[in-house]
Amino acid sequence: MPEVGDRLHAALADRYRLDREIGRGGMATVYLAQDQKHRRPVAVKILHPHLAANVGLERFQREVEIAARLSHPHIVTLIDSGEADGFLYYVMPFVSGESLRGRLTREGRLPIDEALRIARDVAAALGYAHGQGVVHRDIKPENVMLHEGEAMVTDFGIAQAVSTDSVEALTQTGTSVGTPAYMSPEQASGDKELDGRSDIYSLGCVLYEMLVGEPPFTGPTAQAIIVRRFTEVPRPVRSIRPEVSVEVEHALLRTLARQPGERFAAAGQLVQALAAAAAARTSPAGTPTVVTASHRSIRSIAVLPFADMSPSKDQDYFCEGIAEEIINALAKVDALQVASRSSAFAFKGKNQDIRQVGEQLNVATVMEGSVRKAGNRLRVTAQLIKVADGYHLWSERYDRDLEDVFAVQDEIAESVVRALRVVLTEDEKRAIERPHTDNVEAYEFYLRGRQFFYQFREKGLQFARRMFTRAIEIDPTYARAYAGIADCSSQLYKYWDASAANLEQAESTSRKALELAPRLAEAHAARGFALTLLGSHEEANREFETAIRLDPKLYEGYLYYANGRFAEGKLEEAAKLFEQASAVRREDYQSPALAGLCYIGLGWEKEAHAAWERGIRAAERHIELNPDDPRALYLGAICWCRLGQVDKGLEWGDRALALDPDDAGVLYNIACLYAVGGKPERALDLLERAAQNGFGHKEWIEHDPDLNSLRSHARYQTLLSRL
DSSP states (O other), X not given: OTTTHHHHHHHHTTTEEXXXXXXXXXXXXXXXXXXXXXXXXXXXXXXXXXXXXXXXXXXXXXXXXXXXTOOOTTBOXXXXXXXXXXXXXXXXXXXXXXXXXXXXXXXXSOOHHHHHHHHHHHHHHHHHHHHTTOOOSOOSGGGEEEEXXXXXXXXXXXXXXXXXXXXXXXXXXXXXXXXXXXXXXXXXXXXXXXXXXXXXXXXXXXXXHHXXXXXXXXXXXXXXXXXXXXXXXXXXXXXXXXXSOHHHHXXXXXXXOSSGXXXXXXXXXXXXXXXXXXXXXXXXXXXXXXXXXXXXXXXXXXXXXXXXXXXXXXXXHHHHHHHHHHHXXXXXXXXXXXXXXXXXXXXXXXXXXXXXXXXXXTOSEEEEEEEEEETTEEEEEEEEEETTTOOEEEEEEEEEEGGXXXXXXXXXXXXXXXXXXXXXXXXXXXXXXXXXXXXXXXXXXXXXXXXHHTTOSHHHHHHHHHHHHHHHHHOTTOHHHHHHHHHHHHHHHHHTOOOHHHHHHHHHHHHHHHHHOTTOHHHHHHHXXXXXXXXXXXXXXXXXXXXXXXXXXXXXXXXXXXXXXXXXXXXXXXXXXXXXXXXXXXXXXXXXXXXXXXXHHHTOHHHHHHHHXXXXXXXXXXXXXXXXXXXXXXXXXXXXXXXXXXXXXXXXHHHHHHHOTTOHHHHHHHHXXXXXXXXXXXXXXXXXXXXXXXXXXXXXXXXXXXXXXXXXXXXXXXXXXXX
């Protein structure tokens, strides 16, 4: 190792034994080494002498210490740094695998699904780091490692530590901090006050290269590349690779916007956009992309309803409730992909092989368990199973008093996170340890209510509201139960019974939930929903924004917000929110179908068709598992009709109507179906029946593009005047 020499080797010998050089870049030479103290392989990176001389030990260690605080599943952490006989070095765990640069050199462009997955991993790492006040400044393929199917970002903080005063100096030395092919325009201009949007631009360059085989701007010199960045636009990805979807191209172009204000404001928004784009992607023939087991993330999980092993077999609601609470807790962990309740619970009572369950839900791990409740004693068993081979990753049994159920739920969630090797942030730890009522009896009534809330039927919502009411009679401080009452009342008012009593209860209980728990995201979402129905849209929007800030994975936050924007006639904003809801809950059929409705109202036919195709695929999967769900049938029916398959759409609609012929929500949506299908008289008949049975959300009817063909009919005008 001639560059390091005996001097450096001797200086590090008491701590690290340098074995061999494994890499060389613009800033450092990398050695595989052995950590003598902890007996583990590490990567020791020795800063090039001319950089070390300019930086100095104090500045170097100050920046590295900031980066060393980062702890995230997609970040290779800094574990040591220092100075050895004039050489500056830093140390990271040795990550087996290869760099993204090595993969691109070997294969050129990557499969689209894999490129999107890698970009999402990197964006998740950036989002976490930016939240800690750390900007990477040198995102490029060399700094992305591929390990066990996951992407991990290296060298956080190093570019900041060695940055010099001008781009000119960097390009002259050839050691560009923020390699020219990937640096943002503001970084190329020498702006020292960079924020996370600069990293987002660099990631866009990396994604572009993964998709087409080269960065968006190339040239013989660093200066030539920078000039092209300011004078040209990248060649459209789809002109090079037509199978890339419109959604992917739109997301990519936004990351590569020349002005920072035109890019995604935060990396988390990019993660959501890429997730939505991945969900929307189809082959040129329009068939769904198949996600193979090899591309399924090990950090994906489905939690099945726990089996009722109680002697009286009367704890069904309790078994579902425990599983749902664990799902909700795990969903707060950014690095985990968690199957939704509706998808996982479709396997309730079915004795299917775990591998088949995993394949159908597209997850790598499945959690199942059982509950035995006798008197005041509780036995909960849980096991986490790897889908690929059926082996257990973790299992545990808990024998506790009933009052300890909350601690058991938290322990199970934490154990699953550890088993999947996910490192929790402090915010995620707090999210998993969600505040509950201390009263187990109140909690049981709350769980009974949640069981029926998801049915999306009038009687189910009425029963759920009664159960939530019982919960607050027992514990008058139970904020989540108040939010549950508010949501039930809002849903009943909107779809079934537009009475003053329902609206007043939605308003009062949502306000009470916020008074009791001002940091409860569900309370803010419930308040926003109620205010929307009251017509207080500006105030409602503030509540929804707060809900999403407190819990970026709260599906109802995005869905209710989108519905509110739609009611205002703000179709573009509504479409974005429906897409965000779809990204949060990948299996959802509602949000893509409703996004398509917004797009067609805007005249964006391509986007509408892509959304409806996603909605149909999701509805088909949902109906396969839940054949008696009329909502999936009628929303899917409208998608079929909109895509030109009217007969199939009407057949699905008739199935939905047969399941619940007097339900106001069903009647309204089948009226929309017949309006789209060119049968206005039948549509008006059903619309009038829907109004008679309680559907009274006038703002929605006024802005629903599905009803455009009815606007000029006298019967439509008469009906609207009565609402």
